[in-house]
Amino acid sequence: MNIEELDQIAESVRQENAKYDHEINVCMDLACASQGAGQVKEALGKAVLASGQRVLVRRTSCMGPCSAGPLVAVDPEDTLYRHVKASHAEAIVGCLGKEPVPELQCDLREHFDQQMRVVLENAGHIDPEKIDDYIAREGYKALVTALTESSPSDVIQLLTESELRGRGGGGYPTGLKWGTVAKAGGDLKYVICNGDEGDPGAFMDRSVMEGDPHRVIEGMAIAAYAVGASKGFIYVRAEYPLAVARLTTGLREARRRGLLGNNICNTPFCFDVEIRLGAGAFVCGEETALIASIEGRRGNPKPRPPYPAVSGLWGKPTLINNVETFANIAPILRKGGEWFSSMGVGRSKGTKVFALTGKIMNSGLVEVPMGITLRQIIEDIGGGVPDGHQFKAVQTGGPSGGCIPNEHLDLQVTYESLVQVGSIMGSGGMIVMDDTSCMVNVARFFIEFCRSESCGKCIPCRAGTAQMHTLLTRICDGSGSMSDLELLEDLCVTVKEASLCGLGQTAPNPVLSTLRYFRNEYIEHIANKRCPAGVCAIQVPAEVMA
Amino acid sequence: MALYPMPSLPSEDKRWKIVSGAMRKNGYARHALIETLHTVQSSFGYLDDDSIRFVARSLRVPLSQAYGVATFYHYFSLKPPGKHTVTICAGTACYIKGSDALVETAEKHLGIAAGETTQDLSIGLVKARCVGACSRAPVVMMDGEVAGEMSGALLIEQLERWAVE
Amino acid sequence: MSVTVDVKTLVIDGREVSARAGDTVLEVARENGIPIPTLCHLEGLSSIGACRLCLVEIKGSRKLFPACVTTVEEGMEVSTTSERLKKHRRTILELLFTERNHICSVCVANGHCELQALGQEQGLTHVRLPYRNPLLTVDASNERFTADHNRCVLCTRCVRVCAVIEGAHVWDVSGRGIESLVITDLHQPWGESTCTRCGKCVQVCPTGALFEKNKVGTDHPKHPEFLPYLNLMRGAQ
Numbered sequence: 049m050n051i052e053e054l055d056q057i058a059e060s061v062r063q064e065n066a067k068y069d070h071e072i073n074v075c076m077d078l079a080c081a082s083q084g085a086g087q088v089k090e091a092l093g094k095a096v097l098a099s100g101q102r103v104l105v106r107r108t109s110c111m112g113p114c115s116a117g118p119l120v121a122v123d124p125e126d127t128l129y130r131h132v133k134a135s136h137a138e139a140i141v142g143c144l145g146k147e148p149v150p151e152l153q154c155d156l157r158e159h160f161d162q163q164m165r166v167v168l169e170n171a172g173h174i175d176p177e178k179i180d181d182y183i184a185r186e187g188y189k190a191l192v193t194a195l196t197e198s199s200p201s202d203v204i205q206l207l208t209e210s211e212l213r214g215r216g217g218g219g220y221p222t223g224l225k226w227g228t229v230a231k232a233g234g235d236l237k238y239v240i241c242n243g244d245e246g247d248p249g250a251f252m253d254r255s256v257m258e259g260d261p262h263r264v265i266e267g268m269a270i271a272a273y274a275v276g277a278s279k280g281f282i283y284v285r286a287e288y289p290l291a292v293a294r295l296t297t298g299l300r301e302a303r304r305r306g307l308l309g310n311n312i313c314n315t316p317f318c319f320d321v322e323i324r325l326g327a328g329a330f331v332c333g334e335e336t337a338l339i340a341s342i343e344g345r346r347g348n349p350k351p352r353p354p355y356p357a358v359s360g361l362w363g364k365p366t367l368i369n370n371v372e373t374f375a376n377i378a379p380i381l382r383k384g385g386e387w388f389s390s391m392g393v394g395r396s397k398g399t400k401v402f403a404l405t406g407k408i409m410n411s412g413l414v415e416v417p418m419g420i421t422l423r424q425i426i427e428d429i430g431g432g433v434p435d436g437h438q439f440k441a442v443q444t445g446g447p448s449g450g451c452i453p454n455e456h457l458d459l460q461v462t463y464e465s466l467v468q469v470g471s472i473m474g475s476g477g478m479i480v481m482d483d484t485s486c487m488v489n490v491a492r493f494f495i496e497f498c499r500s501e502s503c504g505k506c507i508p509c510r511a512g513t514a515q516m517h518t519l520l521t522r523i524c525d526g527s528g529s530m531s532d533l534e535l536l537e538d539l540c541v542t543v544k545e546a547s548l549c550g551l552g553q554t555a556p557n558p559v560l561s562t563l564r565y566f567r568n569e570y571i572e573h574i575a576n577k578r579c580p581a582g583v584c585a586i587q588v589p590a591e592v593m594a
Numbered sequence: 595m596a597l598y599p600m601p602s603l604p605s606e607d608k609r610w611k612i613v614s615g616a617m618r619k620n621g622y623a624r625h626a627l628i629e630t631l632h633t634v635q636s637s638f639g640y641l642d643d644d645s646i647r648f649v650a651r652s653l654r655v656p657l658s659q660a661y662g663v664a665t666f667y668h669y670f671s672l673k674p675p676g677k678h679t680v681t682i683c684a685g686t687a688c689y690i691k692g693s694d695a696l697v698e699t700a701e702k703h704l705g706i707a708a709g710e711t712t713q714d715l716s717i718g719l720v721k722a723r724c725v726g727a728c729s730r731a732p733v734v735m736m737d738g739e740v741a742g743e744m745s746g747a748l749l750i751e752q753l754e755r756w757a758v759e
Numbered sequence: 760m761s762v763t764v765d766v767k768t769l770v771i772d773g774r775e776v777s778a779r780a781g782d783t784v785l786e787v788a789r790e791n792g793i794p795i796p797t798l799c800h801l802e803g804l805s806s807i808g809a810c811r812l813c814l815v816e817i818k819g820s821r822k823l824f825p826a827c828v829t830t831v832e833e834g835m836e837v838s839t840t841s842e843r844l845k846k847h848r849r850t851i852l853e854l855l856f857t858e859r860n861h862i863c864s865v866c867v868a869n870g871h872c873e874l875q876a877l878g879q880e881q882g883l884t885h886v887r888l889p890y891r892n893p894l895l896t897v898d899a900s901n902e903r904f905t906a907d908h909n910r911c912v913l914c915t916r917c918v919r920v921c922a923v924i925e926g927a928h929v930w931d932v933s934g935r936g937i938e939s940l941v942i943t944d945l946h947q948p949w950g951e952s953t954c955t956r957c958g959k960c961v962q963v964c965p966t967g968a969l970f971e972k973n974k975v976g977t978d979h980p981k982h983p984e985f986l987p988y989l990n991l992m993r994g995a996q
Contacts, residue, residue, distance in 0.1 A: 082740035114729030248685030248724035328669030344625035502936035658931035
């Protein structure tokens, strides 16, 4: 495979598509599919046939605003239809080239204008099961160019210039990580893609793995070239069967085209990838636990150092990066490190995909440049809190993060700023809460999660999260005391500072952040046996305590 | 020196060939344990002592280590599933949109706690961590099919539909 | 040509000490009579850094480091005790005492139990956390030994000694988190498992969780000294 061949494939796809006057892209991602997108696509196909027009009906990936699904996009009209049903098919086909169907059309200009699509640049434009669609949009150009025109250190240099940081939550400089693995000795090294996406409320990685699998594969191949690895693994959680299927198809297609396997592009570079299934353990998103899982063992983390970059899978130097991190690699190689670092602010460059959910008008995936404010994301892009309720807090970073209240809505979203206000960037989950949420109950929810996901190896996390859960449950049901609160805060310190891995070390964060901004709710539960939001089932009514 | 004998298939059931095939595909390597347990669960619905023993012996993994792996990962079930399974997502977005109430409704209606199966083994109730369809919260999976914006009433309706079968 | 041993000098609690490259902070501290509390660590078994009792402070970082797995570096400045470390040690012990049912007065290990000794060393006089009182079993199916899960601290010494030293790997951990349990084979009664009855797990168990039958009252001292001896003999072969 070389650049000319890639261009030829791209050209033949363009010629094929040029035969059609219109393109109807139907989102078949999980959310839309569960609302009948399959039937919509079938109906559209039939309607097109009946109309005799030359229209391409294509299955695509998540376009973003999932709460408006099933979504259908029509080109070249640049029309977006929402809540489409199979019965609308005829109307949609009938309106091609004319005024769009009024009741289905959605104008989400506010939603899309402030977004910047890098990771999601192919969303809505390609069929994820067709490698040629990906190639037609500059797919695999970066890999082929890197293999034939750049050295591994050139690639790492470019990554370093881009200032890309790990998108899984750690925010570790990617160029630095790759450089460390590249420098490690030995001729057997591994590249692992972390597709575990354990944070509840996050589905960015699922969307990329399902909707643009080749993007991930290309990123991994470029990484393998840069660090000197010949084998790769994609660790996908078992709860994402469609992602596994799409990646399997993608790998097969890439091999067929000579983009994976031995002597890729007639160079000495050999690389192939295997998929490994997770099995329901959030802790396996942690690097050393993930490695243990691939080795077929219990997902217990190990103390670091030694770091996986030096001694990882089966003791060999291993590069582990998140799905979204890999999804940024090809664009950076194509457009340059400076292009990437021109987006964003401070030390947070490029874009970030967020899964905006909860009490929000436009729920779904959004990709924004770093440095955008929370208010812009929640109010402009998200459309604000619906049904006349008031915004209360936005939770970021999953069970390792915190809740950010109203007073910080004008915060610029960067790795550092989120830490300053008591949360973290995390993998990108962003859950909006309104006045109907009880923040003490939210803290209890997250601690319960950590308690059940704790691997059990170290005492502070295993027993600490269990005790914190007991104390929070007491406070929630009205039987908590001020000494319980004191004990809770004390435990937070030990669990945070003494735990072995990131799960335990960050488990207290939701508790600490809700105590920082919503301490009054805790006091209300304890002193007056009352839940201000009316959520907690108080067992001990205030009158009885008097 | 006699090589360690490969255990024979536990029964004539054709599904054991699928399990054996999965192990062979991975060269009977120890690290294939989790993948193989996945195959057992997708073929038989759950993992029982015999299947864990068979896989452990075939891959030459100590029995207790195989058991430790089978019980560490919550995706694996050591109990037979019900004829139908209702999975209520308890992820953050679904929690914010009321999954707690759905779990309570289901538990009360079926008379079992989450993680259990009804006495007649017809319906199993499972709480999942996040299925990734957060924009349709609260999400419930009925026999693996995603149903979003679920309400207590709709849930009971579906459960009753299963009950009359 | 001279034989070079890579020597490192570091400071522990204000004292200058010397070490070999590759030594852990714990090894060097113990060589120099500087006490660091441990529980999951046992000389002769691999160190796993799980109990977190051996955490020490190292100048230049806000993080805490498990001494049993942290290798020494030239010029390192280690602090093995401070208010912060004392607080964490006491809390970890409190978490242990309230996690399961540790009732010294009726336990065979009363008087020679490592958990008890740690409590005394760290000055633990009372416990603030609520007692969990979980329902745990006693397995007396093995004709030579008994396993009382109420007294287990999940240090996994039994798992490590059986897997690596005896080579039988009868013990492992099932479940996860607070629901973890050490089990034999497929969670079968100990007496019906592939256990070789060698007794190594009993000797390395720090509490009265694993103990020998046919011994009177609290006359159950443990003798894990066979471990470093075995390793020494193996190394000499």
